[in-house]
Amino acid sequence: MNGLSFSEICCLFCCPPCPSKIAAKLAFLPPEPTYSLQDLSEGGQALHLSEKSEWQYGQKELDSIEAFTTKTNRGNHIGCMFIRCSPNARFTLLFSHGNAVDLGQMSSFYVGLGTRINCNIFSYDYSGYGVSTGKPSEKNLYSDIDAAWNALRTRYGISPENIVLYGQSIGTVPTIDLASRFECGGVILHSPLTSGMRVAFPETKRTWCFDAFPSIEKVSKIVSPVLVVHGTEDEVIDFSHGLAIYERCPRAVDPLWVEGAGHNDVELYGQYLERLKQFIQHELIHN
Numbered sequence: 602m603n604g605l606s607f608s609e610i611c612c613l614f615c616c617p618p619c620p621s622k623i624a625a626k627l628a629f630l631p632p633e634p635t636y637s638l639q640d641l642s643e644g645g646q647a648l649h650l651s652e653k654s655e656w657q658y659g660q661k662e663l664d665s666i667e668a669f670t671t672k673t674n675r676g677n678h679i680g681c682m683f684i685r686c687s688p689n690a691r692f693t694l695l696f697s698h699g700n701a702v703d704l705g706q707m708s709s710f711y712v713g714l715g716t717r718i719n720c721n722i723f724s725y726d727y728s729g730y731g732v733s734t735g736k737p738s739e740k741n742l743y744s745d746i747d748a749a750w751n752a753l754r755t756r757y758g759i760s761p762e763n764i765v766l767y768g769q770s771i772g773t774v775p776t777i778d779l780a781s782r783f784e785c786g787g788v789i790l791h792s793p794l795t796s797g798m799r800v801a802f803p804e805t806k807r808t809w810c811f812d813a814f815p816s817i818e819k820v821s822k823i824v825s826p827v828l829v830v831h832g833t834e835d836e837v838i839d840f841s842h843g844l845a846i847y848e849r850c851p852r853a854v855d856p857l858w859v860e861g862a863g864h865n866d867v868e869l870y871g872q873y874l875e876r877l878k879q880f881i882q883h884e885l886i887h888n
C-alpha cells in the first residue's frame with residue numbers, strides 16, 4: 602500500500618476525504634495487463650498470456666483455464682478465470698487476489714495451488730485491472746465480487762456450500778463483505794486488513810465514518826468457518842490486523858501465524874499448504 606505525504610496527512614485531518622479517495626490512495630495499483638481475451642467465431646473467448654504473466658506450465662494446463670468477462674451491477678465488465686485443477690474436487694475457491702497483480706500473473710499460482718490442495722479455482726480481476734473495464738474503487742470491489750459469485754453459481758452451477766471464499770491482502774475486503782452477506786463452505790483470509798485508516802494510521806482505535814474498507818465491522822456477521830493466515834513480520838499490513846480479525850470471527854478455526862513471514866512470502870512456507878489442506882480436506886468436510 603502507498604505511503605501518504607505530510608500534506609496529504611494534514612488534509613486527512615483538516616478536511617477528511619470520502620472513503621473512496623482514501624481507498625484509491627492506499628490500495629489500488631493496477632499493473633499493465635499481462636493477458637488478453639479474444640472473441641472466437643464459434644462463441645466464447647480465448648485466453649492469451651503475455652510474457653509478463655510468467656506462465657510456468659504447458660499447453661495442457663493452459664487448456665484447463667476458461668476465461669470470459671461478466672457484467673457487474675455497476676456496469677463494468679470484469680475478467681474472470683475458471684481453472685479446473687482437479688476432476689474430483691469438491692470445493693472451488695473464489696479467489697480475490699492482492700494488489701498490483703492481475704489474472705495473468707496469478708494464473709500459474711492458481712494452477713499450482715489448486716492442484717496441491719485438490720480444489721478448482723475461480724478468480725476475477727477488479728474493475729480497472731487486467732481486461733476489466735471501469736476504475737478501481739471500494740464500491741466497485743463489492744460489485745465485482747458479487748458478479749464473480751453470481752457467475753460461479755449460474756455459469757457452473759456450483760452451490761454455496763461447495764464454495765470457499767479466499768481473499769488475499771486487499772482481496773480480503775470484498776471477501777469479508779460477501780461472506781458477511783452469504784453463507785458458504787468456508788472462508789480463508791490471507792493477510793487481512795481491519796480498515797484502511799488503521800493501515801495508514803496504526804494508532805487508529807475506532808472506525809470513522811469516512812474510513813475505507815471497514816472489514817473489522819463486518820467479520821462478526823460471517824457465519825461460515827473462517828481460517829485466518831498472516832505473517833508475523835508483515836511489513837505492509839501489520840500482524841495485529843490478522844489477530845484482530847481472528848478475534849472478531851464467530852466461527853474462526855485455529856489460525857495460521859507464519860513466524861517470520863512478511864506480506865508477500867507466506868506461500869513459501871511449508872505450513873501454508875499443510876494448513877490449507879487441513880482446513881479444506883478435513884475441517885470443512887467434517888464441519
